[in-house]
Amino acid sequence: MPDIAYLGPPGTFTEQATRLLTNDFDAALVPCDTVPVALAAVRSGEVLAAGVPVENSVEGSVPATLDALTVDEPLVAVREAVIPVQFDVLARPGVTLERVETVASHPHALAQVRGWMGEHLPKADVRAVSSTAAAAAAVADGDFDAAISAPVAGEHYPSLERLATGIADVRDAVTRFLLVRKPGALPEPTGADRTSICAVISHEVGTLADMLAELSLRGINLSRIESRPVKDSFGHYRFFLDFDGHVADARIGEALAALQRRCDSVRFLGSYPKADRAVAPVRTGSSEQAFRESAEWLAAVREGRLA
Numbered sequence: 068m069p070d071i072a073y074l075g076p077p078g079t080f081t082e083q084a085t086r087l088l089t090n091d092f093d094a095a096l097v098p099c100d101t102v103p104v105a106l107a108a109v110r111s112g113e114v115l116a117a118g119v120p121v122e123n124s125v126e127g128s129v130p131a132t133l134d135a136l137t138v139d140e141p142l143v144a145v146r147e148a149v150i151p152v153q154f155d156v157l158a159r160p161g162v163t164l165e166r167v168e169t170v171a172s173h174p175h176a177l178a179q180v181r182g183w184m185g186e187h188l189p190k191a192d193v194r195a196v197s198s199t200a201a202a203a204a205a206v207a208d209g210d211f212d213a214a215i216s217a218p219v220a221g222e223h224y225p226s227l228e229r230l231a232t233g234i235a236d237v238r239d240a241v242t243r244f245l246l247v248r249k250p251g252a253l254p255e256p257t258g259a260d261r262t263s264i265c266a267v268i269s270h271e272v273g274t275l276a277d278m279l280a281e282l283s284l285r286g287i288n289l290s291r292i293e294s295r296p297v298k299d300s301f302g303h304y305r306f307f308l309d310f311d312g313h314v315a316d317a318r319i320g321e322a323l324a325a326l327q328r329r330c331d332s333v334r335f336l337g338s339y340p341k342a343d344r345a346v347a348p349v350r351t352g353s354s355e356q357a358f359r360e361s362a363e364w365l366a367a368v369r370e371g372r373l374a
């Protein structure tokens with residue numbers, strides 16, 4: 068049974084997502100303290116893969132994950148899951164909302180309940196910890212008065228009481244997670260895939276527009292672009308791009324080869340089925356068939372076989 072790492076302890080959103088990402092095989096889930104620790108366990112071969120959070124519909128990207136995917140040995144995403152995120156307030160028995168002086172949670176969770184906290188816990192001291200379940204565990208240990216946690220965390224910390232439920236400022240928020248592993252055989256193309264890369268471009272006029280043009284010229288639908296500092300000097304950025312299609316598709320392959328030529332560096336972060344399986348409409352002249360036909364036409368021109 069393969070070991071699969073996730074951001075723990077048990078009771079995190081990432082645990083729920085990782086269960087979903089591995090629901091078609093027997094996996095032993097291994098909780099890790101941080102995302103970089105989970106990814107290091109994949110790189111060292113200690114585990115086969117790791118489930119990691121990448122992006123939330125309200126708070127945006129999870130910087131710790133993006134940064135950890137750019138350093139050390141490359142890893143690739145092979146599956147994607149999107150799950151709803153809702154938050155509860157958990158406290159030790161006898162602690163009422165009026166008595167809560169310290170509240171702990173993951174920074175992404177704290178950011179999504181700011182409105183509720185301003186109204187119900189305006190004076191509480193807010194502490195960021197490594198995960199929502201780590202916050203619940205710390206409350207059970209007596210380190211803080213309350214935790215903002217996933218509803219399932221209550222099952223893992225039965226000594227805690229639920230003081231409030233459904234406290235997210237934005238209803239229907241979702242978070243996107245990836246299952247990442249060492250590079251190897253790619254998932255088969257399904258017709259509704261996503262490709263992720265990160266690229267560093269030189270600081271010259273037009274390089275970002277040129278990079279995007281390589282996608283738009285081929286009718287490739289960009290679904291996310293994010294920048295993070297390279298961290299070596301101020302103003303030097305790394306761009307994370309997600310777009311529809313699989314590296315095995317002709318147009319995606321051509322675009323990636325062009326980006327590899329144009330950019331200072333490109334790291335391939337995976338081609339995997341989209342969680343929603345939604346097929347983006349393809350612009351005229353950009354279908355796989357159009358690419359095949361143009362390649363055949365070009366071959367005919369080169370070989371003097373013009374009709």
Ligand SMILES: O=C(O)C(=O)Cc1ccccc1
Binds near residue numbers: 078082173197200
């Ligand atoms: O802390 C957790 O439970 C996580 O899995 C990270 C997270 C935090 C908030 C929203 C989504 C994921």
